[in-house]
Amino acid sequence: MKKLVWIFLFFTWSSLAIAADKILIVSTSYSKLGNTGEKTGLWLSEASHPYTILTDAGYEVDIASVKGGRIPIDPNSTKEQDNINQLFLNTPESANKLSNSLALKDVSGNDYIGVIFSGGHGSVWDFYPNTDIARIGTQMQKNNGVIAAVCHGVSALLSIKDLEKNPIIKGKEVAGFSNSEEHAIKLEKTVPFMLQDALEKQGAKYESGENFTAFVKVDGNIITGQNPQSSSLLAKEILKKLNK
Template sequence: MTNTNRILIIVTSIGEYEKVGFRTGLWLGELTHFYDVVERAGFTPVIASIDGGYVPIDPESLSHDFLADRGTAKRYADREFMNLLADTKSVAEVDAAEFDAIYLTGGHGVMYDFPRSDRLAELIREFHESGKVVSAVCHGPCGLLGAKLSNGEYLINGKNVTGFSWPEEELAQRERAVPYSLQDELKKRGAEYTVADKPFETYVVEDENLITGQNPGSAAAVADAVVKQLS
């Protein structure tokens, strides 16, 4: 495995729910918290989306409380940084060989386009089978739902993982809006799913080169785990 010092970050291209009129998109802090940690550690993050082009941002992630958390407001005010989300590469345009790790951000938009993307599933398999780090946070593990190994088995079968829990969906008042329960779908594919003692506590699970975080507040901790493995 060649060391490129580059990390591929995948974000959603979906800006609304299918059943209701709520807007959604990338949860901005799940990008910025991860980005800040890996950049400080000397890695170059590269953002790609499922369809390419403009990336919608979940409006709730832009509320004062969330922007104030861990420096997201500074990134939101940074024109150069926000321009990275104005015209992204698509997953079809990126090559796993050019990166050391992949990171799947969340926001409810990923519940729709991450599991439906054959190219994302292929990228995840390529990273995993070449021994590179596969990481995800919050709803980002939706991208693992369609990922299979070369032998046809689900990549997460028998793996220890976490992701946004159903109690957290209820607390976020999205239980009637979401298309499925992420925790149930992970279990259906054979994953050993665990959660923090309390909803929205920071929680990260590592299983060899697979790293998952439970909720938005776990993004920086996922980044720390990724950096540690790459170092």
């Protein structure tokens, strides 16, 4: 009997240890760039760079999307040479996670110590409002997990309340794709809302760096990056937080 108890405790501890090293990346499932007739979706480096940095550090990383299955990739995000993107696409394990992503409705935040909401313009259509994102955000907070987001993926935070039912970003220093950057690429009339304005409307202390340069804000367990160029820095800040 005593031996059975020890076996049970061993496997319970093992499963908790595995869960303690797991991080979730969440992607959009939306592929239409408004009424332009062009395609959008995930900006690839906003998933591939954090995925690579975190797995290299020894963490297990799952990839989910709003609907699950194959994740649409913004074609503009693969035009420039990016060795990390190429490795991510050419490695069977990561490529399979991109083609067969978990459906967000089937995912529990209790299984992870951190979540990253990756961007791409698609996310401003299906990250907010989103009840599954709200649920996972609540679970992460209850477990003191890291909640991170980059570029348009920061729109996910608009769906999340804190444990007192206030917007999670109220009074928090956050970054995200800026109005200036949206105007620079001439999509300010295409997107359903301007992310910077929406963040400020919920009470966030929005900050930004220069257009299309790496800029990350850390406020408690909330870590946000401004644009695709911030993806690697975001992952490094997540590692700092997890390793404290």
